[in-house]
Amino acid sequence: MRYREPQRVIHSRSRNPVPSRKTYYYLAVNQAAGGGVETAQKLARKLERRFRRGDCECIIETAANWKDYTRMVSEAARKRPHAIVVFGGDGSVRMAASQAARIKGLIGIVPCGRFNNIYTSLYGPPDHEAALEWIREGQHTAIDAGLVEGHFFLGSLVTGFIPAFIERLGTGSLPRLTMTWAKLAGRAAEDAIARPTTMKIDSFTFTVEPLVLGVHLLSTVLTLKIAPVADPIDGRLIVVFDPKGDRDTIAHFIRDLKRKKYQFSNGVQLVRGRRVTISPAGGRVWLLDGDPVDFARDEIMVEVVPQAVRVFTHASAKS
CATH class of the missing domain: 2.60.200.40 (Tumour Suppressor Smad4)
Known part of the structure; x- marks a missing residue:
């Protein structure tokens, strides 16, 4: 089966497709998540428009499947974004959080999965508007992670x-x-x-x-x-x-x-x-x-x- 590149949509206010370390937000949409890809993509574009009002830059990427998603987020982490914002479910958040922890970046969660257990534990019932606003405001805190036989x-x-x-x-x-x-x-x-x-x-x-x-x-x-x-x-x-x-x-x-x-x-x-x-x-x-x-x-x-x-x-x- 031929490997298909993930859909890549870049939004940038400058000619440089990879913005500076301080302002680069990477928005990752997992099409395989249970919450619906159309909803996730609309929310990603909405957050990108809110960031445009300030000095932030965004790259939005959509993955068609889990293999694409892991490859896409791993490659994005090498560019050391200020934050990785996940539009997906718990598995999508876990994978992106492991990359964010490695580069000491931030992780944002917009609940677009089936259960959204991580989001609910941290913030309460899923609320797209609240999630977007908290990410835009930029306040953050550190939480614990777990390791089991090398798995984050x-x-x-x-x-x-x-x-x-x-x-x-x-x-x-x-x-x-x-x-x-x-x-x-x-x-x-x-x-x-x-x-x-x-x-x-x-x-x-x-x-x-x-x-x-x-x-x-x-x-x-x-x-x-x-x-x-x-x-x-x-x-x-x-x-x-x-x-x-x-x-x-x-x-x-x-x-x-x-x-x-x-x-x-x-x-x-x-x-x-x-x-x-x-x-x-x-x-x-x-x-x-x-x-x-x-x-x-x-x-x-x-x-x-x-x-x-x-x-x-x-x-x-x-x-």
Whole structure:
């Protein structure tokens, strides 16, 4: 299959297609994201027009698929933009944030994905206008990132029930009714397999047999606050798991989260730590900020990189 170059649209007020380090904003649109490419492109052009009123310069690029997107953003990062602004979902944000962290640039998020968990965790429900305005204003702060066996992430590493639930959701729109979520959760719990798992959280080692297992830097997964106490700047991970792998408990847990009731007990537990090891990792489906990931080792280590990523923010945004 012939490789297709990503669509490239350059907007510049000068003859130089790559503006100066101080004013260069790179706007990356992922056409494969679940929020709709037309919406994302319109928002990118809207932000570019707002930047034109000042002294900023923008380059807008649209990628047709994930391979194009990763290549496009990696090449753009070599030119060291002041900020990479992502019009896409969680996977798009994670990839661009890893590049922004490497060059000590800023990352902007305009939520155009299906779940938009990273945006929701940091700022609240998706709001395109608010996102554009915060990026234009330019205020920013540093948040933590995570590393698992060399893989960078911002939000979560999950296995077991969550991947099974996403599989049950399919590609359609998210259900609105709480009871529909509970029914899907029950079916996903039947699909998931509870496996004996040994975890070491800092110096505390224990063995459980969970259906739900996730390591979180941010609060939101599946648009639900599965790790509500997660803090993006405290240098700690939140491990969420159910010790006994009880399917009814999981269905009730998802139902309560959908109702915005945060009831954690012996059924589903949260533990904080700076470093987590999990084994065995093999034979499981893992999702890293929503994208599948494979590990070469059967014991994996997850750790925090404090204040590794600079993100745009606002006084009214969640911290």
